Amino acid sequence: MEYSDKQVQIMEAAETLFAAKGFNGTSVRDISETAHVNQAMISYYFGSKEKLFEAMFAYRSGFFKLQLENMLQNKELTPMEKMEQLIDQYILKLTNQQCFHRIMVKEQMMNNNEFITAQIHEMKLRNQGLIKQLIQEGQDKGFFKKDIDVPLMMMTMVGTVSQLVTTQHFYKEINGLQDMPDAEFQQHIRTKLSQHLKKIFNVILSNEE
Amino acid sequence: MEYSDKQVQIMEAAETLFAAKGFNGTSVRDISETAHVNQAMISYYFGSKEKLFEAMFAYRSGFFKLQLENMLQNKELTPMEKMEQLIDQYILKLTNQQCFHRIMVKEQMMNNNEFITAQIHEMKLRNQGLIKQLIQEGQDKGFFKKDIDVPLMMMTMVGTVSQLVTTQHFYKEINGLQDMPDAEFQQHIRTKLSQHLKKIFNVILSNEE
DNA sequence: AAAAATTAATTAAACGTTTGTTTAAATTAA
């Protein structure tokens, strides 16, 4: 689906507002004002507020897809190196698309919209499949342990990053980082998360003692 | 604050509905029907929908508090045993109060309501303080490593459990557990999470090689 | 202990807003 500049404008305004105030907390008037368009344009272009939401979600989830295929097929990387790249890629995507991530957290918790639930499900299946393959490769080559619970391992990666991103306000205060400029703070949590998760995954996965 | 049966009825209906459909997605009429009371009773008892939300949150967050003090002072437990009990206690609280937890996830992500944000902040500070003490004790006694990032460690515990609880629908499908009775499934994830987190925390914390 | 007076609880209806969507006219582009 191709969108005009104006349609993208509307979707981006909707994304920001839905992330901050939720779907029901955001009015069509809010969106149209933020996007600087007449409120009737939303129904005109997207059919309804709900359809705008779905269009925005599909549009952004394209951006959000992890680019794993090429990296996983790279034969110059060890399985552990691939795993570490996967971690960094996930951290980067999520910290760069925080609005969309907040919306996703809410949607996968609620299951209110069938279309979106299906999209999330598909995304999860795809990622889980690729990671399973990677784990298998590592096990076949003798780098990884045999008994690895992939879904649970993913819960820890996704959960840790998500928890920090969605509660960064509290994290800042607890660690006295209120005055750190935001760009620096974002880099700070990226680095911290990367080190932390790589350490954990090394232990969970690695065969060497 | 003491509440009559009817007030508790209203708060419990509100909790369930807010968890499933969000604050703005739930109408006062919804709540009053679910609680089998006249819709004017909500303003009569609580003042407003928003105040009902705050009252419900405060009421439930009392239940939700982890009972850590006594356990942490028990001198017959090693620091690692205490850490493991903390993990199990957290898993139990969260899996037993899933509605409240969903509301908390949304609220700490949104920061829409000052009163509730302050409550969550207080809860987090308290827990973090107790855990820091426990880590310190473990380090002083030579059981734990010296360089432990407590906030990040907490992100992994809270994040992993929260991720599984809030996306259990997907976890079920991905693992082909759709037909498992719910009580059994809840026990299943409790056990899995407990083993998984204890393994990770042993590695992060333990000094022995 | 009974009656009266007072307070609290409960109700259905109504209030004024805000909501998402549609309309029909006006403007722009093809």
Added chain:
DNA sequence: TTAATTTAAACAAACGTTTAATTAATTTTT
């Protein structure tokens, strides 16, 4: 000239809250 875009206004429906009347419970007075 035709089609697509944009607009302000209007729409009914749903919203949170208030009202005023009624019933139930409690307290005070006899």
